[in-house]
Amino acid sequence: MKVLLRTLACLFLLVGLAALATVVWARHTGGFSARATPSYVETALARYTRRLAIPASAKSLQNPIADSPSVQHEAMAHYADHCASCHANNGSGDTMYGKGLYPKPPDLRLAATQNLSDGELFFIIQNGVRLTGMPAFGSSNDDGADSWKLVRFLRHLPQITPTEVERMNGMNPKSPDELQEEKQEQEFLNGAPAAQ
Numbered sequence: 001m002k003v004l005l006r007t008l009a010c011l012f013l014l015v016g017l018a019a020l021a022t023v024v025w026a027r028h029t030g031g032f033s034a035r036a037t038p039s040y041v042e043t044a045l046a047r048y049t050r051r052l053a054i055p056a057s058a059k060s061l062q063n064p065i066a067d068s069p070s071v072q073h074e075a076m077a078h079y080a081d082h083c084a085s086c087h088a089n090n091g092s093g094d095t096m097y098g099k100g101l102y103p104k105p106p107d108l109r110l111a112a113t114q115n116l117s118d119g120e121l122f123f124i125i126q127n128g129v130r131l132t133g134m135p136a137f138g139s140s141n142d143d144g145a146d147s148w149k150l151v152r153f154l155r156h157l158p159q160i161t162p163t164e165v166e167r168m169n170g171m172n173p174k175s176p177d178e179l180q181e182e183k184q185e186q187e188f189l190n191g192a193p194a195a196q
Contacts, residue, residue, distance in 0.1 A: 035099075061118065065152060076168060126147050
């Protein structure tokens, strides 16, 4: 019983010291701003935690969707509409929203993402990543076909061309102001007087 109490006391002391160190560190570095770049330790811990959160059964899943130009086109359009606001059309994560997230969205073209298995990427798309800006896009009545197609597109991102990125710009969601401006341009081209 004494050994258990000593172990619990030591554990409690370690947790308390870690919490105190975190508070001191936060005050010294200016707080917990989302503008900061995660430290190496935070990044390593987050990747380790993500790896633990993905079930072993998901890691070995094989993509049932065969790659083809039509699959790439569908996935590109889906990515441009749902993913690019945080991850950017080219996968870099360099967007207004991406810069405001903590941790920042990963550069999907780099090894940290590309070395994940298809099953791991699928699981992340379907279930999201806790304590990040990555939401879950799957549902219980979803066969996951769109997510598997996205995995195919993610594999293409390291080779994406400037022409493809430009094509995706037309597929990105538009704000109400952008839609109104397009409508006014089209009306003007059809002979309506210019909007004031």
